[in-house]
Amino acid sequence: xxxxxxxxxxxxxxxxxxxxxxxxxxxxxxxxxxxxxxxxxxxxxxxxxxxxxxxxxxxxxxxxxxxxxxxxxxxxxxxxxxxxxxxxxxxxxxxxxxxxxxxxxxxxxxxxxxxxxxxxxxxxxxxxxxxxxxxxxxxxxxxxxxxxxxxxxxxxxxxxxxxxxxxxxxxxxxxxxxxxxxxxxxxxxxxxxxxxxxxxxxxxxxxxxxxxxxxxxxxxxxxxxxxxxxxxxxxxxxxxxxxxxxxxxxxxxxxxxxxxxxxxxxxxxxxxxxxxxxxxxxxxxxxxxxxxxxxxxxxxxxxxxxxxxxxxxxxxxxxxxxxxxxxxxxxxxxxxxxxxxxxxxxxxxxxxxxxxxxxxxxxxxxxxxxxxxxxxxxxxxxxxxxxxxxxxxxxxxxxxxxxxxxxxxxxxxxxxxxxxxxxxxxxxxxxxxxxxxxxxxxxxxxxxxxxxxxxxxxxxxxxxxxxxxxxxxxxxxxxxxxxxxxxxxxxxxxxxxxxxxxxxxxxxx
Amino acid sequence: xxxxxxxxxxxxxxxxxxxxxxxxxxxxxxxxxxxxxxxxxxxxxxxxxxxxxxxxxxxxxxxxxxxxxxxxxxxxxxxxxxxxxxxxxxxxxxxxxxxxxxxxxxxxxxxxxxxxxxxxxxxxxxxxxxxxxxxxxxxxxxxxxxxxxxxxxxxxxxxxxxxxxxxxxxxxxxxxx
Numbered sequence: 193x194x195x196x197x198x199x200x201x202x203x204x205x206x207x208x209x210x211x212x213x214x215x216x217x218x219x220x221x222x223x224x225x226x227x228x229x230x231x232x233x234x235x236x237x238x239x240x241x242x243x244x245x246x247x248x249x250x251x252x253x254x255x256x257x258x259x260x261x262x263x264x265x266x267x268x269x270x271x272x273x274x275x276x277x278x279x280x281x282x283x284x285x286x287x288x289x290x291x292x293x294x295x296x297x298x299x300x301x302x303x304x305x306x307x308x309x310x311x312x313x314x315x316x317x318x319x320x321x322x323x324x325x326x327x328x329x330x331x332x333x334x335x336x337x338x339x340x341x342x343x344x345x346x347x348x349x350x351x352x353x354x355x356x357x358x359x360x361x362x363x364x365x366x367x368x369x370x371x372x373x374x375x376x377x378x379x380x381x382x383x384x385x386x387x388x389x390x391x392x393x394x395x396x397x398x399x400x401x402x403x404x405x406x407x408x409x410x411x412x413x414x415x416x417x418x419x420x421x422x423x424x425x426x427x428x429x430x431x432x433x434x435x436x437x438x439x440x441x442x443x444x445x446x447x448x449x450x451x452x453x454x455x456x457x458x459x460x461x462x463x464x465x466x467x468x469x470x471x472x473x474x475x476x477x478x479x480x481x482x483x484x485x486x487x488x489x490x491x492x493x494x495x496x497x498x499x500x501x502x503x504x505x506x507x508x509x510x511x512x513x514x515x516x517x518x519x520x521x522x523x524x525x526x527x528x529x530x531x532x533x534x535x536x537x538x539x540x541x542x543x544x545x546x547x548x549x550x551x552x553x554x555x556x557x558x559x560x561x562x563x564x565x566x567x568x569x570x571x572x573x574x575x576x577x578x579x580x581x582x583x584x585x586x587x588x589x590x591x592x593x594x595x596x597x598x599x600x601x602x603x604x605x606x607x608x609x610x611x612x613x614x615x616x617x618x619x620x621x622x623x624x625x626x627x628x629x630x631x632x633x634x635x636x637x638x639x640x641x642x643x644x645x646x647x648x649x650x651x652x653x654x655x656x657x658x659x660x661x662x663x664x665x666x667x668x669x670x671x672x673x674x675x676x677x678x679x680x681x682x683x684x685x686x687x688x689x690x691x692x693x694x695x696x697x698x699x700x701x
Numbered sequence: 702x703x704x705x706x707x708x709x710x711x712x713x714x715x716x717x718x719x720x721x722x723x724x725x726x727x728x729x730x731x732x733x734x735x736x737x738x739x740x741x742x743x744x745x746x747x748x749x750x751x752x753x754x755x756x757x758x759x760x761x762x763x764x765x766x767x768x769x770x771x772x773x774x775x776x777x778x779x780x781x782x783x784x785x786x787x788x789x790x791x792x793x794x795x796x797x798x799x800x801x802x803x804x805x806x807x808x809x810x811x812x813x814x815x816x817x818x819x820x821x822x823x824x825x826x827x828x829x830x831x832x833x834x835x836x837x838x839x840x841x842x843x844x845x846x847x848x849x850x851x852x853x854x855x856x857x858x859x860x861x862x863x864x865x866x867x868x869x870x871x872x873x874x875x876x877x878x
Contacts, residue, residue, distance in 0.1 A: 225859075356779070359763045363721065366756035370728065370749055377745035380738035384745060385731055408805070411828075412798045418832045420794030425833040587839075590828040591847050593801075594821040597808065598851050602861045607812050614805040621798065625785045626717055627710070648743045656742035 194549065198321070201553030205250060205561055212565075214251040215558065218258020219565035223573060225259070226266020229276040229403050229599035233263025237528045249536045250554050256532060257508070257562035260525050264468065264505045265309040265566050272301045272497070273580045274592045276407030276599075280398060281468030281504045283634050284476045286406065287353065288489065288496025295492050299578040303438050304494040305501045306570035308450050312502030313563035315454030316461065316509020321556045324513040334463055336653065337661055340646035341670035342463065343639045346470045348674035349477030351681035353631040355490065358685060360628045368636025371396055372644065379648045391608035398637055400600035400613040405630050407596040408617025413624060414589045425586035436571040438494070446498035449479045453502030460503075461510020468507040469638045473631075475503035481680055487688040505566075509559060516540050516552055704783045711770040713784035718764035725757045797831055804828065816866025821848035 205211055218240070225236040236259040244252030267279030272289035285305060292301035334342070347365065354361020374385045375395030386392040417423035438446070453475040460471035479499035480489040489496050511526045519541030521527035533540050544552055583591070600613035620630055654660040661667055706712055732753070735746040770780045789796040808824050826844035834840050855861040857875065865872050 228854075357763075359759045359766065362759040363756055363763065366752050366759065370752040370756065373749040373752065377735075377738075379743075380741060380745050382736045382738060382745040384735050384749060385728075412801050415801050415828065415832055416792075416794035416798040418794075419797035420792055422794070584834075586829055586832040586834045587843055589832065590825040591843065593805075593828065594825050594848055595851055597805075598817060598821075598848075598855065598863070601812075601817075601863065602855060602859070605862065607809060607864075610812060611809045614802070614809055617805065618802055625787075626713055628717075644748045647748065651742040654742075 197550060198553050198556075201550055202557040202560070205254070205554050205557035208250070210248075210251045211254045211558065211561070214247065215254035215258040215561050215565045216568065218255040218260075219262035219562060219569045220258075222259035222262020222264075223266040223269070223566065223569050224262075226263035226278045226282075227269040227577070229270050229274075229278055229399075229407060229596050233260050233267075233279060234525050234528065236260075236263050237525050241528060241532060244532060249533075249538065249551065250558060252532060252536070253529070253555055254558045254561060256529055257558050258565050260529075261309075261313055261505060261508055261559075261562040261566040262569060264313075264508060265306060265501070265570055268305040268309070268497070268501055268504070269302065269577050272305060273298055273577065274407060274588070275410040276403055276592065276596050279468075280402060280638065281472055281507070282500075283402060283406075283469065283638075284353075284472035284500040284631070285497055285504070287476065287500070287631060288492055288494075291490070291492030292494070292497065297492070299574060300438065300442070300494065301492075301497055302570075302574050302577055303436055304442065304446060304497045306436075306567065306574065307438050307443070308446065308453065308498040308501035309505040309570070310563050310567040311450045312454040312457055313505035313508055313566065314560065315451070315502070316458040316506040316512075317556060317559040317563060318509075319455070319458045319506075320509040320512050320516075320559065321553075324517050333666060335664065336646040336649040337664035337667040338670065339463075339642060340650055341661075341664075341667040341674070342470075343643035343646065345670045345674040345677070346474060346639045347635065347643070348677040349473050349681070350632045350635060351678060351685060352477040352480050352486075353473065353490075353629065353635070354685075355627070355629045356689070357627065357629075358682070361632045364623070364628050364630065365632035365636045368633035369640040369643070371401070371633070372637060372640030378641065378645050379652075389608075391606060396612055396637075397603055397609050399603045400609040401616045401637060402634065403596045403600050404613040404616025405620035405623075405633065407592055408613055409620025409624060409630075411589045411593045411596075412617055412621040414585060416621075418585065418589075423585065426584050436574045442494055446494050449495045449499040450502040452479060452482075453499045454506040457503035457506025458510035458513075461507030462513040463510075467511065468504045471503040471507050471510075472500040473635050473638075475499045477677065477681070481677070481684055486684050487691050505563065508562075512555070512559060516544060516555060519544075704781065706771060706774065708783050708786075709771075709774070709781050710784045711767050711774060711778075711780040714763055714780070715767040715771065718760050718767060721760040722757070722764075725753050725760065728753050800831065801828060813864050814866055816868050817863045818845075818848045818852055818865065818871075819867050821851075 221240065222233060222236050226233060237256050240255065240259055244255050263279060264281060267277055267282030268285040268289060269278060271277040271282040271286040272293050275286055275290045277283045277286055289301045289305065350361055350365045351358055374392055376393050377384055383393065418425045456475040456478060457471040460474060461467060476496065476499050479495065480486050483489060515521050515526040515530055519539065521530050530540060538548055538551060597610050597613060600609050603609060623630055651658065732746045732749050737744055774781050786792050787795055789799065804824055804827060808820050811820050822844045825847060826840055829840050852863055855863055
């Protein structure tokens with residue numbers, strides 16, 4: 193590694209006022225976009241890419257990376273405050289973020305999310321700087337067999353997010369996987385469960401389902417609780433935010449989760465086709481599994497927010513690795529970034545490290561700067577964002593509903609999606625009422641298409657012989673880890689149940 | 702106070718199992734309608750069927766667990782707690798929730814013809830009224846300004862074209878400005 197070049201590239205980027213300004217603007221735009229349910233970081237980057245046409249490469253990359261990193265954090269704001277993940281990769285943040293807000297710790301949850309996002313992003317950027325060629329080599333060995341087993345590995349975390357009943361969690365997961373099969377079959381384009389409805393041919397859109405299951409379901413349940421007298425209509429959070437960053441004690445408590453989350457996020461992000469939405473659940477399950485108090489996870493603890501948000505932003509660095517080293521985008525945002533590079537006359541790929549090394553280092557620096565900009569914007573916004581929950585519930589619920597339904601529409605500009613959103617709102621409400629966990633559906637919706645496509649591809653390539661999987665050592669490795677995770681989660685769940693029973697018994701005494 | 706067996710969570714799980722089994726049978730029958738692909742190692746109906754089988758296996762497990770629990774239920778068992786109801790006569794909250802669902806269905810139906818701002822005004826206003834906001838100024842202002850603001854953000858900043866129905870003139874006005 194050329195340290196002098198690396199240093200001069202970082203100083204060029206950090207001392208260039210245009211790059212600084214563009215990255216800051218991008219981060220601010222990304223945070224705001226990400227916070228709106230239905231608006232993803234991908235949409236933000238796609239929307240603002242025309243503004244970068246007239247700029248030099250590095251300020252324009254700074255702007256786009258700012259939106260990317262800001263959008264990743266922004267998604268957690270609505271997940272924490274209104275139970276509606278702004279982006280798919282913020283879906284796991286609500287597991288602990290929303291309960292924290294319900295306990296009157298919305299500001300703390302936001303600051304933990306912001307700090308963890310920043311640290312995760314920095315971990316991703318550092319790994320990208322020092323290990324990108326190496327990580328890219330491993331990631332590119334992934335064929336359909338490895339991708340299938342990666343999906344299976346991702347699904348193995350379902351048990352740890354299933355809550356009290358594993359059977360109910362697995363029913364939810366299989367239901368989610370079944371939902372993924374609606375529409376045209378990805379390999380042979382045969383219609384499945386479309387019932388002659390044209391809008392169903394493309395399958396269910398993920399975002400309307402996500403918004404329905406969480407935000408709309410929460411509004412329906414909230415109205416029910418208020419009318420039944422189980423919640424006050426005037427209830428509002430009275431939390432006073434005295435600091436925008438977590439205190440030293442909290443940082444010490446969440447640091448291990450941030451490190452592991454950042455590393456998991458970077459490595460999963462580096463695999464083309466796998467992104468933040470998978471990494472957050474894997475990180476959550478891993479951190480819950482190794483926690484001394486797994487029973488506290490899901491009840492509103494900062495560790496849960498830290499584990500998911502660091503993985504989420506770690507992915508931004510990870511996704512850049514195959515883009516720069518091999519010219520293969522790691523996710524949809526980096527696919528758009530690839531277009532931006534090509535427009536500027538630069539072809540990412542192995543040769544970029546030879547012919548454009550200063551540019552490569554400047555991109556590393558721009559990612560680091562984007563994370564810093566995200567932190568600054570986040571710090572400035574924590575108090576403002578937290579004000580949302582200081583609204584009375586009787587005003588907050590209807591507002592959430594109209595904003596969420598618009599978010600569902602905006603994805604495909606299709607009224608059908610609002611219908612899907614409402615339908616899943618009802619399903620989510622009923623499932624919550626009868627204690628069927630919702631998160632496994634979400635994970636299944638993310639991993640289902642990846643699982644099916646790679647399963648069919650693998651079977652076709654191997655003449656229908658599934659046993660051929662033994663010829664793929666990385667795939668076998670993933671499978672073994674997945675089995676280990678299942679066994680470990682089952683044991684962990686038993687421990688949680690025993691501990692909860694003991695706590696209940698002692699409370700009765 | 703001891704809860705009747707038919708009101709317990711174990712019993713609601715039993716009912717849920719039957720509902721799910723009915724759904725799984727229906728879904729399986731639907732897979733018969735999926736066309737087959739020639740020379741395919743995996744048919745388009747294979748994956749959904751695997752998922753239905755998986756769902757059915759765990760539904761049966763839930764059913765058996767519920768039956769065992771109902772057979773030998775201890776008062777301190779978490780599944781012996783009272784389950785939530787869907788009976789609108791026993792719980793006014795359920796009636797309100799169903800009302801919100803009905804309003805949402807009307808919202809979808811009228812979204813295109815009346816436009817986002819108008820339908821959202823009614824949805825937002827009616828729900829606020831249902832859950833106890835009686836201040837007419839607050840009620841009207843919030844129901845009007847939130848959808849208007851959201852429309853402006855989506856239309857002008859994010860360039861998402863949203864149906865405006867009755868208020869189409871606003872779009873023309875904003876375009877002129």
